[in-house]
Amino acid sequence: MARVNWLRRHVRPEQLRELSLLALIVVAVMFFGSMIEGYYSFRTFNRIASSVAIIGVVAVGQTLVVLTRNIDLSVGSIAGFTAFFVGTLIANHNGVNPLLAVAISIAIGGALGVVNGVLVAWGRVPAVVVTLGTLAIYRGVLVDLSGAKTVTTDSLPQWLVDLPRLNIAPVGDLDVRPLFVVAVVIVILFQFGMGYLSFARRFYAIGSNPEAAQLIGLPLKRVVFIAFVVSGALAGLAGFMTLARFGNITVEAGRGLELNVVAAVVVGGVNIFGGSGRVTGAMLGAIMIGTLEQSLFRLGVSEFWRDALLGLLILLAVASDAVILKRLNRIWARTELKRIDSLAERAP
Amino acid sequence: MTAAAELDSPILDIRGVAKRFDATQALDDVSLALLPGEIHALLGENGAGKSTLIKIITGVHQPDRGQMWLNGVRVSIASAADAQRMGVAAIYQEPLLFPDLNVAENIFICHRDRGAVVDWSTIFRDAEAILAKLGVALDVRSPARGLTLAAQQSVEIAKAISMDVRVLIMDEPTASLSAHEAEELFRLVRDLKRQGVAILFVSHRLEEVFALADKITVFRDGRLISTHPRAETTPSRAIADMVGRQIDLSRRRATSARLEPLLSVTDLGRRGVFEGVTFDLRRGEVLGFAGLIGAGRTDVGLALFGIEPATSGTIRLRGEAIKVRSPQEGMRLGIAYVSEDRRQLGLVLPMSIFANVTLPALRRYRNRCGLMRTSLERRTAETFRTRLAIRTPSVDLAVAKLSGGNQQKVMLSKWLNTNPSILILDEPTRGVDIGSKAEVHAIIAELAAEGIGVIVISSDLPEVLALSDRVLVMREGRQMAILDGDDADPETVMNAAMGQTSAKPLGWPA
Numbered sequence: 001m002a003r004v005n006w007l008r009r010h011v012r013p014e015q016l017r018e019l020s021l022l023a024l025i026v027v028a029v030m031f032f033g034s035m036i037e038g039y040y041s042f043r044t045f046n047r048i049a050s051s052v053a054i055i056g057v058v059a060v061g062q063t064l065v066v067l068t069r070n071i072d073l074s075v076g077s078i079a080g081f082t083a084f085f086v087g088t089l090i091a092n093h094n095g096v097n098p099l100l101a102v103a104i105s106i107a108i109g110g111a112l113g114v115v116n117g118v119l120v121a122w123g124r125v126p127a128v129v130v131t132l133g134t135l136a137i138y139r140g141v142l143v144d145l146s147g148a149k150t151v152t153t154d155s156l157p158q159w160l161v162d163l164p165r166l167n168i169a170p171v172g173d174l175d176v177r178p179l180f181v182v183a184v185v186i187v188i189l190f191q192f193g194m195g196y197l198s199f200a201r202r203f204y205a206i207g208s209n210p211e212a213a214q215l216i217g218l219p220l221k222r223v224v225f226i227a228f229v230v231s232g233a234l235a236g237l238a239g240f241m242t243l244a245r246f247g248n249i250t251v252e253a254g255r256g257l258e259l260n261v262v263a264a265v266v267v268g269g270v271n272i273f274g275g276s277g278r279v280t281g282a283m284l285g286a287i288m289i290g291t292l293e294q295s296l297f298r299l300g301v302s303e304f305w306r307d308a309l310l311g312l313l314i315l316l317a318v319a320s321d322a323v324i325l326k327r328l329n330r331i332w333a334r335t336e337l338k339r340i341d342s343l344a345e346r347a348p
Numbered sequence: 349m350t351a352a353a354e355l356d357s358p359i360l361d362i363r364g365v366a367k368r369f370d371a372t373q374a375l376d377d378v379s380l381a382l383l384p385g386e387i388h389a390l391l392g393e394n395g396a397g398k399s400t401l402i403k404i405i406t407g408v409h410q411p412d413r414g415q416m417w418l419n420g421v422r423v424s425i426a427s428a429a430d431a432q433r434m435g436v437a438a439i440y441q442e443p444l445l446f447p448d449l450n451v452a453e454n455i456f457i458c459h460r461d462r463g464a465v466v467d468w469s470t471i472f473r474d475a476e477a478i479l480a481k482l483g484v485a486l487d488v489r490s491p492a493r494g495l496t497l498a499a500q501q502s503v504e505i506a507k508a509i510s511m512d513v514r515v516l517i518m519d520e521p522t523a524s525l526s527a528h529e530a531e532e533l534f535r536l537v538r539d540l541k542r543q544g545v546a547i548l549f550v551s552h553r554l555e556e557v558f559a560l561a562d563k564i565t566v567f568r569d570g571r572l573i574s575t576h577p578r579a580e581t582t583p584s585r586a587i588a589d590m591v592g593r594q595i596d597l598s599r600r601r602a603t604s605a606r607l608e609p610l611l612s613v614t615d616l617g618r619r620g621v622f623e624g625v626t627f628d629l630r631r632g633e634v635l636g637f638a639g640l641i642g643a644g645r646t647d648v649g650l651a652l653f654g655i656e657p658a659t660s661g662t663i664r665l666r667g668e669a670i671k672v673r674s675p676q677e678g679m680r681l682g683i684a685y686v687s688e689d690r691r692q693l694g695l696v697l698p699m700s701i702f703a704n705v706t707l708p709a710l711r712r713y714r715n716r717c718g719l720m721r722t723s724l725e726r727r728t729a730e731t732f733r734t735r736l737a738i739r740t741p742s743v744d745l746a747v748a749k750l751s752g753g754n755q756q757k758v759m760l761s762k763w764l765n766t767n768p769s770i771l772i773l774d775e776p777t778r779g780v781d782i783g784s785k786a787e788v789h790a791i792i793a794e795l796a797a798e799g800i801g802v803i804v805i806s807s808d809l810p811e812v813l814a815l816s817d818r819v820l821v822m823r824e825g826r827q828m829a830i831l832d833g834d835d836a837d838p839e840t841v842m843n844a845a846m847g848q849t850s851a852k853p854l855g856w857p858a
Contacts, residue, residue: 196465196466196468197464197465198462198463198464198465199464201449201453201466204446204448204449205446205457208447208448208449209444209445209446211444212444212445212446213446215408215428216428216432216458217429217432218457271448275446275447
């Protein structure tokens with residue numbers, strides 16, 4: 001019993017989850033290393049890193065939304081919309097300040113998130129319906145506005161073209177590039193924020209027991225709204241990152257990103273039923289998904305099979321969550337009962 | 349200020365409060381004073397207006413008329429947050445905790461003055477201090493998920509204390525607790541009382557109320573019928589006030605058990621849940637299952653009905669060995685299981701009464717084209733409405749609109765309609781008011797007299813003893829004893845349930 005209590009206290013299910021995910025990533029890398037010639041190279045690392053950076057940033061926002069028992073399926077469309085809009089803006093005005101461009105991206109994403117947030121929090125429409133709708137609408141508006149034209153690399157200013165290849169802090173032969181640094185900074189910020197800000201703890205409370213949250217007067221609607229705005233804003237940032245990474249932006253930009261992101265969040269141990277999960281877990285999930293995506297691509301596996309694999313991963317993650325959590329709860333409940341019985345026996 | 353003056357003036361004074369919902373006058377001119385250091389019990393059948401009063405005090409509803417005075421100042425409580433600010437807290441039958449947050453965070457969740465950044469080490473220390481003061485041993489770092497109901501109630505009390513509570517409302521806090529757990533809770537309540545908290549205590553368990561309360565108020569039909577100091581009233585008088593008629597729940601039922609065994613269970617078990625359960629159930633017999641919550645009584649019921657099939661042992665029905673692997677098989681064999689969880693497992697709340705009643709036997713109500721014959725369904729429901737005295741204007745009404753006792757009767761109708769020869773009732777009167785409880789007891793006796801073998805699983809010991817011909821006692825998934833009616837007194841049963849041999853059981857008046 002003492003041992004179970006120790007375990008209960010020191011190893012949370014989500015930590016167990018993150019550790020096993022880390023092990024899985026190592027196994028995956030070793031597997032691909034043996035299958036692909038020249039896999040252990042900086043080129044591979046950089047490719048995976050920039051893919052992970054984009055998935056990771058959006059996954060952080062998605063984590064907040066999923067914690068409140070909602071889901072944001074429109075992130076891919078928001079990222080695509082932002083990438084195209086800001087790309088066109090910069091192509092037409094090459095002199096735009098880089099920081100202003102980033103700020104505009106975040107603002108556009110945030111504004112699109114506001115629409116989701118208002119409809120879910122105050123319109124009382126289920127998040128799946130709202131964001132499935134906006135997923136299609138945002139993409140549709142994008143196609144209409146763009147007239148199906150593309151933003152091309154040669155219309156962009158030099159700083160933006162160079163951005164993804166910029167080497168911030170060389171570690172030996174390894175390049176540390178801005179996109180990845182941005183993702184890491186965001187993950188660290190949100191990890192601490194979610195753990196230590198009282199407002200952020202309400203995300204967990206509301207996802208954990210909405211009725212109780214309502215009864216003790218937590219601002220349920222405001223929290224849900226903010227989750228969607230943050231998710232939108234981070235998707236907007238990811239849109240800018242997509243623009244920087246590819247240079248060429250078509251109306252297809254960011255399409256299917258939501259599948260990667262939801263997979264990252266769920267594989268990273270964020271409970272799809274809300275209330276539990278960590279930002280670092282979502283980031284590990286993003287690393288797993290990014291690694292699989294890029295490596296399978298190099299193995300020549302088709303896009304459809306890659307998506308199918310992601311779907312399988314989502315299902316496996318949710319199923320294992322259910323089974324593991326049920327087991328742990330049963331063990332905990334049993335030790336608790338024994339403790340109470342022992343108290344009863346000691347009482348006069 | 350002298351202590352006497354302080355004790356005399358009420359903390360919360362409710363004057364002439366009234367509340368109307370559509371056609372029903374939920375509360376009518378109710379005046380009630382809660383004094384510091386006093387436990388004030390509130391009794392009444394379901395629908396008497398207790399919940400409405402609680403909701404008005406906690407800011408969920410606004411009264412149509414009347415005033416509320418807190419410490420001599422007139423106040424209006426417009427929201428749950430308002431109530432918290434004023435030091436009014438409520439604890440409900442089902443604790444309102446956040447399963448994913450740890451114990452400490454749950455205790456301080458209502459605090460909005462602890463800064464924007466959570467200082468975990470302080471929170472853990474403060475939570476430990478509060479729990480230590482309560483004498484409750486809980487790990488403040490572990491999540492609330494998986495805590496027993498009793499432990500969750502303790503956390504709720506810690507939560508109330510952390511907010512410097514002056515008025516504590518307890519709405520049937522012991523409904524799901526075992527006797528020992530309830531006694532622990534009462535210890536905490538008495539501590540709070542000594543600290544000068546005014547406590548409003550709502551319960552359906554009379555023995556609890558008379559053991560704990562200083563004053564007893566009875567509601568009926570939204571009106572305050574009587575308020576007496578405990579010494580000046582008696583349980584039977586309180587019941588009379590509640591229902592307007594005398595009811596005796598403690599009288600033992602006359603046996604109707606016949607000789608031939610209906611069900612023989614030998615060494616039944618389900619891996620990791622319960623084991624070694626052996627008993628005979630005769631026709632017309634009522635077999636009671638007693639034990640603490642979590643002793644495995646419900647699991648035996650689930651195994652007999654096939655929801656969670658047994659993994660070892662044998663079941664014989666009228667001498668023939670049977671296997672029950674699914675509820676469908678259980679139903680075909682004439683077994684019915686009435687769940688303890690009316691809301692989640694038993695009834696489809698938004699559906700009409702008749703649709704609920706005919707649900708397990710739909711095949712009988714299909715016409716040749718496979719369509720439902722609603723007129724026949726209604727006729728069946730009407731029969732049960734008369735037979736079980738379900739109080740409803742129409743069988744077309746949604747079950748959600750009925751009171752707890754009437755919902756329980758619909759549940760019973762639903763399973764009786766499958767013509768069972770064995771009826772398993774799990775907590776048949778939980779959350780049911782005392783008048784309906786007596787009716788449910790009478791129905792059970794009647795069903796047994798008709799030759800049905802009845803198993804009653806109940807945490808309400810007087811109920812088990814009054815109803816049962818024999819009592820099977822379980823503890824930690826094991827069968828401790830089968831007591832014949834004459835040997836089954838509260839002490840013997842509780843001793844077996846607690847695994848004690850000599851010491852007097854806790855929480856049970858001698």
